[in-house]
Structure formats: structure tokens, C-alpha cells
Amino acid sequence: MINKIYLIIKELGGGKFISFVVFCVILLSVVAILSFSILSDNFNNYINKNFASAIPPDEIKVKPGESKSIFLFSTGSGKEINAATIKRLYRISGVSKVDPVMAVTVPSSATIYFFSFQYRTDLICAGASYKFVESDLKNKEMRNAWAKGTHEKGIPVLVPKALIDSYNNGLAAANGLPEIVPERLSGLKFKLSFGKSSVASYEGAFDSSSVVSGYTDKVNITGLVIPLKAARDINKKFGKTDRYMFALVKVKDHKNIEYVKSQIKKMGYVIETGESLSAEILKLKKTVNAFILIMMTLVSTLAAVTVALCSVTAVWGRIDYYRILRTLGASKFFIALTILVKFAVMGFFASIAGIYTVNIMKGYAAAAVTIPGVKLILDISRNYMVFILTAGTVIPVLSSLPAIIRMFAVKLDKN
């Protein structure tokens, strides 16, 4: 085995110039693809943060049916969204996902302590699933807390962007108070009271400490978002049935959207779609994302083609060596294996180098690029890194196959 590994290592050291070219091609491609990916993430983030009302074109917001009362106030006779509704929504053909946002149907209030300042306000709470708000949760600790439904400092909460905006643009401006910086909210602690507000008080009302886990633009209420599990537990504690404020229904593709919309309308619910809100913005977003995807595909294809051409040169340049190995008893399989391992190893290390280069460049980019109102997201997710490493390893291997096949077919055994 050691001898076979020796031959594979020997192959790695062969054709150094071509290997260097392949390494550089993969490294540059990884840098380009990661840069495009970061650009895409930031663009989408910018659109999502600044055009919060925009619903993706493949999603439908389902809200409870409107009350038909002739009076100013009604007692909630509109068709409510409950667990059965969610099940029915799932069953509609063409629906791929349903993200319900649960209403906490007990009086709630929050008390904020800031130095000697104490501020108490009634508010509403909504429960959202981990999957739905995962991208808004500030860090791993908060993500874990949300998944569990509780944090060591209390109930984790997300503050809706709409609430921050209404405070900053309304309350703060009008009263000469300082504005809230959304990115700095995470970690802020305050007290939440359930079953008790300035209007009503239930038996069994309780206080709970809570901690801000970030902010979200997915649930635009003037209240707080808490984990779905916590919301369900609170409702249960006060004997309330689960009721949802709205549900976001994701359809499999655009073709299904009209059918799904009509089915939901037939069920007696109110729907809202992205197209009606900001069609131009969504169109722009779609175009830019498509352009970025094309660029990423183009870079990947060019890298694959370049590696394929380099592998032809590399294999042809070492044909005498392979012929000698062959006459000495190396099988075609073993020769192919040494070449494939060489390209896989080169691809893997070039991808690592590419990721490392992007990580270095991130610091400079963050310092150099400052766009007012835009917070650059320069993190590369672990999953995306694994994807890049896998692709960076597999693409050179696949690209070298034609050269190997060609060599076996016409060159290797010709004397």
C-alpha cells in the first residue's frame, strides 16, 4: 500500500507547471464564485431590508378571512387560520411549504429597564418556527435557543423591523429620543408579562425574562416574535386554542401560483402576493440574481474547460511515464486512479486556498466598501464552504476524465 501511495505522490509531483496552472485556475474560480455569491447575498439582503413588504413571487401570504360585521368592532367572526387550515393548505396541489405565524391570544406586555428608566407597554406576540426566521437569528447561540424555544436568559424574541422603523421614524423623532440601531439590538434583556396588560388580567398571569435574538422583516407586526413552541405553550397555559395571524404558502413553481391562489380564496381567506406589492423590485431582484447565477455558471464552466484542456496537456506531457508504468505492470485502472487523485488533491487544496483568499479579502472589502444604510454580509456559510470544497474537488476530477479516456483509447498502448 505504501508503495502505491508513493506512486500517487510521485504523480502529484509530476508536470509541475501544468499543475500550477490548474491550481491557479481553480483558486481564481473559487474566489470569483465566492465573490459573486457574497455580492448576491448582499444584494438580496439589501432588497429584503429596504423593501420589507415585498413577498417573494413564489409565495402567498394567507390571512384570516375579513369580518363582515356592520359595527365598528366585531368579536372576531372572520374565518380564522387554525391547525386544520394549515393541514388543508399543505394538501393543495402545488404547495411546497407553509410557514404559519401563530398569534399569542392572551394579553401581553413588556417592561424595559434602561438605567433608571422603566418603560412598560402592551403589545402582541406572535410565534414563528425556527426554519422561518433562521436567517434573522443573530448567532448560533440564538439559533439553538430558538430551536429549543428558550434561552438561559429567558424567552428569545425577534423584534420586527416594522416596529423599529415606527419607533425610529415616529416615537423617537417626535420625542427627541435616540434611534435604535437594529444590528445592536441583539442581547438586550427585558421583562415580558403574559396574561396581563393594561386592559385585562388573566388568572395565572406570569412574568418571564426575555432576550432579543435579532430583528426580522418577515413578521411585520407592532409586537414581538417569539419561538412557535413558546407561543403554543403560552396559549395552552391559558386554555387558548392555537390560532394563526397569517401563513406564508410557498408554491413549487410559478405555474401553480394561480391555482393555489384560487383554492385559498375558495377556502375563505384573504391572500396577498408579492406581485401586487412591488413587482418592479422583484423583477429587478430576479434579473440581478439571474445575472449573478449566469456569471457563476460561466466561471465554473470556464474553469472546468480550462482544467480539461490543462489535463489533456498534463496527461499528454507525461504519456511516456504512463507507458513505462504500463509496460512494468500498472493497470489502466491504477494509472487512471493516480491521475484522478492528483486532480482531486489539486482541486481540494486550490479550493481551500480560494476560500482562505476570500477570507483575507473580506477584511479589505469591509473597510473599503461603505454604502450608507447597507450592512455588508461577508460571512460564508459552512454549508456553502463544504459545497465549494466538494465542487472544487469533483470538477477537476470530472474535467480530467476526457483526457484519460482519450489517452487510454488512442495513445497509451501504442508503441
Place this chain on the structure above:
Amino acid sequence: MLLTVKDLNKSYRIAGSRINIIKDLSMEIDHGKIVAITGRSGCGKTSFLNIMTGITKPDSGEIRFNGKKLHLRSDFLMSTVRNREIGQIFQTFRLLDDETVMSNILMPARIRGRAGRKVKLYACDILEKAGILEYKNTRAGLLSGGQKQRVAIARAMVNRPSLILADEPTANLDAETSMDIFILLEELKKEGKSIIIVTHSEYMLRIADHSYKMENGALTELSLNNKNSKKEIQKRKKNVNDKYIP
């Protein structure tokens, strides 16, 4: 019988027409025998050797090596036979010029997966017999033609094969060096190795146990008087021993 070839056929498509390069060729070689084959360039000698090693597939016919059918084996198994049972020597040496002599010799052992201490000692032993032990750490590309061919012979020996195939091993060498190579090959014969040598050397054709001429894809046995050659070998051997053996 070490090797039996029966009704071997091989044709190539050249410029649109099919040329039969080997036609119903049959031969046998026993342990410790030398078979020399001569013939005009392009008559199919090298193709015949390549079929023996499994590098080229025959169109039809049967090859038995130690009683086992070779022509039916997969590339992987045939490569194993080529690595362990057949040593090859070429006119152009086919050495890795950037590698040392020792590294070249150990290459078949590495492919086999056995290049340990014992094999290295055996390689030194072969190098000593070939008279080039002092060059074991020298790059092969720096050696003379004769020295390179000795390295190639040592490499062919390292996995202790029972059959050596030599394709015009002295074609690029001067007469005196060629004689040294022939003597080395005869030493291998004494160790029980069988040798099939493709050569134009009348001298080699004389000392071989069986000599054939390849013509029109078939082998015709030659009948040569080898008395004078044997005398010459004895004389040459003495010179070689004086030169290389301490």
C-alpha cells in the same frame, strides 16, 4: 511448458484496408530457454511481444502461460501477470531519466506493492551482477546507452519473472556493449529464466536455443551453426568477469 502460443492472429486497419500482421502463429518456449526472433522491420515482431504482455489484444488464437490462458484475462489481471511474471527490455530502454538507477529498478516492485528492504538488497545484487552497482544513486539520464540497458535488464529482473521479453535490446548499442548485454542475458538463462529476444544480431540468433525468422506474419525456424559463437562467448565472458567482478 512455460509459454504456448497457438494459431495467433492479429490484423490492423491501415489506410482503410485490413493488414494481417500475424497469421496463425504458433510456438512454444520451455523454462530456461532462449528464443530469438528476427525479421524485417514492420513484420510484426514487436506486435507479437506486445500480445505476449497483454498490451495488445490478439484477434484470435490462444496463449497459455504456465498452463493458464492469458488471452482471456482482464486488463487488471494481465497487468498483474506482466508485473510479476514477465520482464521487458526495450531498444529505447524506457527508463525514467530523472530518477536514480535504484528508483528505476524498484519501479516494478513498487507497482507490485513490495519494495521493502529484501527487494532493495536483491536489486543491489542484480546491479552488482550487471556491473553497475556504483551507479545506483546516479540519475538514469546521465548513463551511457550500455549502462542504461543494464539498468533496464536489472529492472526486468527485480520481480523475479520467469519470462524475459527483449525487443531489440542492442539496436542502439555498439558491438562490444551488445556483446556484454548478450552475455548478461545468457546468465539469466542459466538462472532458469526463459527469454524471447527480437534481434537482428546473427550472434544472438546463433546462441539461442531456437531461432526464428518472422515473415508474412508467421515464424520459420532457422538452422544456424553456433560453434564459433560459443567460443566467442567464453572469451567475452572472461573479459566481462575481469572487468566487473571484484
